[in-house]
Amino acid sequence: MERKIKAIQYGVGKMSIYTMRYMLEKGIEIVGAIDVNPEVIGKDIGDILEQEKIGIIVTDAKDARKILDERKPDICVITTRSLIAELEEPYMLCAELGVNAISTCEEAFYPQNSNPTLTNKIDEMAKKNNCTITGTGYQDIYWGQLISSISGSTQKIKKIKGSSSYNVEDYGIALAEAHGAGLTLEEFDKQVASVDRISNEERQAMIDKGEYMPSYMWNVNGWLCSKLGLTVISQTQKCVPQTHSEDIYSSTLDMTIKAGDATGMSAVVTTETKEGITIESECIGKVYAPNEFDKNIWTVEGEPTTTITVEKPATVELTCATIVNRIPDVINAEAGYITTEKMGDLDFKIKPLNEYVK
Secondary structure, eight states: OOOEEEEEEHHHHHHHHHHHHHHHHTTTTEEEHHHHOOOTTTTTTHTTTTTOOOOEEEEEEEEEEEEHHOOOEEEEESSSSGGGGGGGHHHHHHHHOOOEEEOOOOOGGGGGGGGGHHHHHHHHHHTTTTTTEEOOSHHHHIIIIHHHHHHHSSSEEEEEEEEEEEGGGOOHHHHHHHHTTOOHHHHHHTTTTTGGSSSSSHHHHHHTTTTOOHHHHHHHOOOHHHHHHHHHHEEEEEEEEESSSSOOOETTTTEEOOSOOOOOOEOOOOOOOOSSSEEEEEEEEEEOOTTTEEEEEEEEEESSOEEEEESOOOHHHHHHHHHHHHHHHHSSSSEEEOGGSSSOOOOOOOOOOGGOOO
């Protein structure tokens, strides 16, 4: 593509500070910004980025259709919520208008195994209007491509086991609430953990209706199975509240979480496959106490057994850089809801991103 890629930023919160800056640095032209927050609506995105004014004013989400239709971006970058049902409106709007879209929505990474009905609906509309919809982020590399690469150097695999922790303070209120941060243990059990105590048949019925609340690893395990060519026989998850012995203040939730209440959760997803390989992955998302930090540990057990540990990853920045570097892949991909394992491995892109668009 000879001209610059044109992008619209949908959601002007914490993550967008990085996605917008990274897009500008990679030669992308931001032609619009959309949000629901009255505190940012009407602001120049340059002010939000704490740099010179750019001339792009944040627009109210109620005018999203008008902005997308008039400015005809090549890509819409969505950094809002964590469940695909919460993105139905912007995803369907982009699909209807033929605008490619990429999101940090964690469930959107591989929603076929948690909300297939909505995924198929978006897929059909995107195919009809010749655009691509997807989700990506930190998990694309550190819970996905990194593990599939290790697997590629392994002769036999018995089990894949992973654990990753992150501070919910870094991502905004939607993610913190999704992890049960700030709930009492009784509230956590009722609102979060109770979903685990159902039969496989009940869970599948909820999935078919789009009512299931997956942890982030639920979709990651599905992505890994698709990438590695594994056939899923069964998949279960267990969510356990995380607590701290002292009160912790959460700036994201604007509240003090009392000692003994949920600061977040650990979610363990276990996937059994027809090929005999088990995937057991855990994500720990919580409001960090002093001296806690992000960590990512994965082990591929087999011949040979390999463990890789990434300590103190800059999870927010890695998420946003992944989003931006994936943009040419999304534009180049076939139409439909296309998850990233079908787009090939993510590469570092040194040139302006338009030069990678076919």
